[in-house]
Amino acid sequence: MEWKETLSRYIDLTNEALSTYTDIENGENKQVINAMQYSLFAGGKRLRPVLTLAAAEMLGGSAKMALPYACALEMIHTYSLIHDDLPAMDDDDLRRGKPTNHKVYGDGMAILAGDGLLNLAYEIMLEDAIKQDNPKPCLKAAHTIAVAAGIHGMIGGQTADLMNEGQFNQVAEPSASTLAYIHQHKTGALLAAALTAGAYVAGATEKEAEAMKSAGFALGLAFQIQDDLLDLEGDEEEMGKPVGSDLKNDKMTYPAIYGVEASHEKVRALTDGALGIFKGFGSTSAFLQSLATYLISRRS
Amino acid sequence: MEWKETLSRYIDLTNEALSTYTDIENGENKQVINAMQYSLFAGGKRLRPVLTLAAAEMLGGSAKMALPYACALEMIHTYSLIHDDLPAMDDDDLRRGKPTNHKVYGDGMAILAGDGLLNLAYEIMLEDAIKQDNPKPCLKAAHTIAVAAGIHGMIGGQTADLMNEGQFNQVAEPSASTLAYIHQHKTGALLAAALTAGAYVAGATEKEAEAMKSAGFALGLAFQIQDDLLDLEGDEEEMGKPVGSDLKNDKMTYPAIYGVEASHEKVRALTDGALGIFKGFGSTSAFLQSLATYLISRRS
Numbered sequence: 001m002e003w004k005e006t007l008s009r010y011i012d013l014t015n016e017a018l019s020t021y022t023d024i025e026n027g028e029n030k031q032v033i034n035a036m037q038y039s040l041f042a043g044g045k046r047l048r049p050v051l052t053l054a055a056a057e058m059l060g061g062s063a064k065m066a067l068p069y070a071c072a073l074e075m076i077h078t079y080s081l082i083h084d085d086l087p088a089m090d091d092d093d094l095r096r097g098k099p100t101n102h103k104v105y106g107d108g109m110a111i112l113a114g115d116g117l118l119n120l121a122y123e124i125m126l127e128d129a130i131k132q133d134n135p136k137p138c139l140k141a142a143h144t145i146a147v148a149a150g151i152h153g154m155i156g157g158q159t160a161d162l163m164n165e166g167q168f169n170q171v172a173e174p175s176a177s178t179l180a181y182i183h184q185h186k187t188g189a190l191l192a193a194a195l196t197a198g199a200y201v202a203g204a205t206e207k208e209a210e211a212m213k214s215a216g217f218a219l220g221l222a223f224q225i226q227d228d229l230l231d232l233e234g235d236e237e238e239m240g241k242p243v244g245s246d247l248k249n250d251k252m253t254y255p256a257i258y259g260v261e262a263s264h265e266k267v268r269a270l271t272d273g274a275l276g277i278f279k280g281f282g283s284t285s286a287f288l289q290s291l292a293t294y295l296i297s298r299r300s
Numbered sequence: 301m302e303w304k305e306t307l308s309r310y311i312d313l314t315n316e317a318l319s320t321y322t323d324i325e326n327g328e329n330k331q332v333i334n335a336m337q338y339s340l341f342a343g344g345k346r347l348r349p350v351l352t353l354a355a356a357e358m359l360g361g362s363a364k365m366a367l368p369y370a371c372a373l374e375m376i377h378t379y380s381l382i383h384d385d386l387p388a389m390d391d392d393d394l395r396r397g398k399p400t401n402h403k404v405y406g407d408g409m410a411i412l413a414g415d416g417l418l419n420l421a422y423e424i425m426l427e428d429a430i431k432q433d434n435p436k437p438c439l440k441a442a443h444t445i446a447v448a449a450g451i452h453g454m455i456g457g458q459t460a461d462l463m464n465e466g467q468f469n470q471v472a473e474p475s476a477s478t479l480a481y482i483h484q485h486k487t488g489a490l491l492a493a494a495l496t497a498g499a500y501v502a503g504a505t506e507k508e509a510e511a512m513k514s515a516g517f518a519l520g521l522a523f524q525i526q527d528d529l530l531d532l533e534g535d536e537e538e539m540g541k542p543v544g545s546d547l548k549n550d551k552m553t554y555p556a557i558y559g560v561e562a563s564h565e566k567v568r569a570l571t572d573g574a575l576g577i578f579k580g581f582g583s584t585s586a587f588l589q590s591l592a593t594y595l596i597s598r599r600s
Contacts, residue, residue, distance in 0.1 A: 028481045029456035031463055036451075083415060088386075088407030107388030108462050111411065112455055115383060118415065119450040122422045126443040135435050143426040150419040151336075155412055156329035162408050163331055181328045 003290035007050060010063065014049040015041075017067045018074065021124060035105040035113035036120070039078050043096040047223075048073040048190060052198035054291065055212055058284045061202025068128040069141045069197045072121035076149045077190060079117035080158065082110050089162060122146075140209075141197035148193030157186025164252060179252050184217065187224045192216030208281075215277040219292060222270035225263050226296065228253040232260065271296050303590035307350060310363065314349040315341075317367045318374060321424060335405040335413035336420070339378050343396040347523075348373040348490060352498035354591065355512055358584045361502025368428040369441045369497045372421035376449045377490060379417035380458065382410050389462065422446075440509075441497035448493030457486025464552060479552050484517065487524045492516030508581075515577040519592060522570035525563050526596065528553040532560065571596050 022037050049070035056066035085092040085100040086107060092100055102110035125142040129135040147153060160182045195216040199209050231244065232255055255263045274292050278285040322337050349370035356366035385392040385400040386407060392400055402410035425442040429435040447453060460482045495516040499509050531545060532555055545551075555563045574592050578585040 025452070028460035028463070028478060028485075029451050030459075032451055032455060032459040079415075083411055086388075086408075086411065088388075088411060108386075109459070111383055111386065111388060112459055112462065115379075115414070115418065116451045116455045118418055119446060119455060123443070123446040123450055126439060126446050129429075130436065130439045130443055135439060136430070139426060139430045139435060139439075143423070143430055146419060146423040146426050150423055151329050151332055151416045152325070155332060155416045155419060159330075159332040159409070159412055160328035162412065163328070178328060185328075 003287050003294075006054075006287050007291065010050045010053045011046045013053065013063055013067060014046045014070055014074065017071050021071055021120065031105070031109055032112045032116050035101055035109050036116050038104060039082050039101045039113065040075065040117070042098050044074065044078065046074060048077055048194040050291070051191065051194035051216070051219075051288075052201075054288050055195045055198030056202040058278075058281055058288060059199050059202035059204050059208065060284070061198075066141075066198045066201045068124045069138075069145065069201055070194075072125050072142075072145060073190065073194050073197070075117040075121040075124075076145070076154075079114040079121075080149075080154055082114040082117070084158065086110060089158075090165075118149075121149075137200050137203055141200040144196050144200060144209075145190075145193045148189040153185055153189035153193070157182050157184070157189070161186055176257055179254065179257060182252070183221055183224045183254070187227075188217045188220030191220035191223065195219075211277050211280065215274040215288075218270045218274040218277075219295065222267045222274070223295060225254040225267050225270075226298065228255050229260065229263055229267070230298075267296055303587050306354075306587050307591065310350045310353045311346045313353065313363055313367060314346045314370055314374065317371050321371055321420065331405070331409055332412045332416050335401055335409050336416050338404060339382050339395075339401045339413065340375065340417070342398050344374065344378065346374060348377055348494040350591070351491065351494035351516070351519075351588075352501075354588050355495045355498030356502040358578075358581055358588060359499050359502035359504050359508065360584070361498075366441075366498045366501045368424045369438075369445065369501055370494075372425050372442075372445060373490065373494050373497070375417040375421040375424075376445070376454075379414040379421075380449075380454055382414040382417070384458065386410060389458075390465075418449075437500050437503055441500040444496045444500060444509075445490075445493045448489040453485055453489035453493070457482050457484070457489070461486055476557055479554065479557060482552070483521055483524045483554070487527075488517045488520030491520035491523065495519075511577050511580065515574040515588075518570045518574040518577075519595065522567045522574070523595060525554045525567050525570075526598065528555050529560065529563055529567070530598075567596055 018040055022033065022040060024033060026033065049067075052066050052070035052073060053063040057063055081095060082101040084090050085095060086102055088107075093103055094100060100110075101113055105113065122142070125138070125145070129138040129142060132138050149155065151159070160178060164178060164182070192213045193216070195212040196209050199212045204212070231253070254266070258266070271292055275289055278288045278292065318340055322333065322340060324333060326333065349367075352366050352370035352373060353363040357363055381395060382401045384390050385395060386402055388407075393403055394400060400410075401413055405413065422442070425438070425445070429438040429442060432438050449455065451459070460478060464478060464482070492513045493516070495512040496509050499512045504512070531553070554566070558566070571592055575589055578588045578592065
């Protein structure tokens with residue numbers, strides 16, 4: 001299981017760098033830094049940073065050069081969870097078995113902690129890009145992440161999600177196309193950006209970046225459907241959160257629309273698509289192939 | 301009053317560019333774009349973009365080259381107001397005489413609209429920087445804005461403000477140093493960044509950028525004290541919002557700590573400091589000198 005050692009190395013690198021990035025001056029702004037650290041170190045799987053570091057190494061770059069972008073992605077992912085969990089959004093009290101940010105720090109501070117993480121992500125990327133003799137590859141990575149995080153990406157997906165949860169005073173008919181939009185934008189965009197940003201930092205051509213983006217969207221949708229399936233079939237203890245909440249909340253999911261068997265089938269087909277792309281990059285893609293295969297069989 | 305024509309030109313340029321930047325695809329993400337546009341065009345004075353465009357022109361650059369950074373600053377300023385107005389923060393129903401974002405779109409969508417504006421600010425700056433043959437001056441501008449907007453700047457100030465409003469379960473003693481921290485970070489940092497970013501885009505030296513930063517912090521503090529004074533002495537109709545709310549909310553203000561007369565004196569002294577710096581740049585600083593003088597006499 002050599003790939004699991006590589007996985008550990010990527011996760012350790014990410015955690016060290018995230019610690020360094022948030023080990024900062026500690027005066028009147030102490031509470032927001034505490035709140036940011038709380039969610040940043042609340043047991044995230046570090047999937048996005050791992051994809052970024054792996055993509056960079058696959059294309060002949062180093063994990064180190066991709067670290068600022070990997071950490072920025074994890075900060076953006078974490079901020080989105082903090083804001084999603086707020087009473088005004090999904091109103092969740094638990095995440096990964098721990099109280100959500102606003103349950104610990106209050107709604108106002110949770111809003112600021114999310115804002116702080118989103119902004120810090122850009123501070124880190126810009127600080128890295130400025131240092132480069134040729135900043136273009138890093139700028140492409142940062143721009144890819146920005147587009148994926150914004151209204152054309154993740155925030156667009158969150159908007160569609162919120163509009164369809166009946167929390168807003170307009171009722172939209174849940175439909176397969178809306179569900180596809182939500183999955184592709186809320187989860188897919190950032191996972192695709194993780195692979196693409198790592199590729200750009202390592203000097204990828206536009207064609208290579210485009211291939212990584214496709215692989216990322218396929219993996220992202222597979223990952224999201226797998227999440228929905230785990231909410232139906234998973235083990236509460238392994239998951240660290242209650243299962244069945246999607247059904248309870250009348251949430252639109254892939255299994256709810258297409259059925260469980262078709263959903264498992266779709267996860268396999270999407271993963272095969274991503275594997276095909278990785279294989280096209282040759283033997284340096286061994287880690288990403290193993291990771292993609294592993295993601296299908298995960299239990300949490 | 302030639303300077304007022306220049307002011308109108310800067311404001312028109314900003315409004316046109318903001319319209320273009322938010323005139324975007326309109327599908328499942330429609331509501332968040334509506335909410336973003338609502339606050340972006342709710343009557344803001346465009347002070348930050350004006351400072352950026354003026355600083356760029358003062359140093360021999362063009363307003364056009366500084367526009368992406370000017371618009372980014374206005375988006376960041378607007379997002380901070382949307383989030384500040386939320387029930388979990390200041391809980392304000394009116395801003396510039398209009399219902400606040402969350403009163404129109406709901407708390408969840410207001411959170412997303414703020415997130416969307418913050419992220420769009422970086423999308424715009426990165427997209428501009430990528431296009432440059434030499435992106436370094438633009439990267440310095442973007443990085444300056446990022447640092448000023450984040451936990452070392454505006455979000456730090458919002459944190460201190462929130463911690464001292466008794467909305468969190470720790471009570472901090474209001475003190476002059478905390479008030480100074482809040483003013484300098486919540487308002488000063490972004491105004492200083494507005495002047496500094498404009499200077500950087502136009503190719504300013506570090507020494508010139510440093511001078512503009514000092515002028516911006518002086519103007520920022522003067523502006524904030526003037527705001528506090530207007531809340532005490534202003535006219536409700538001219539202001540477009542209720543006056544006396546700081547007293548009612550037991551909010552820490554400069555006049556509350558130092559008295560009204562000393563506060564007026566401080567506004568004049570700070571403005572003189574900024575004027576001195578602008579004068580050092582010679583005749584091209586005429587507009588910024590007029591603007592600084594005007595800000596003292598404003599009624600809203």
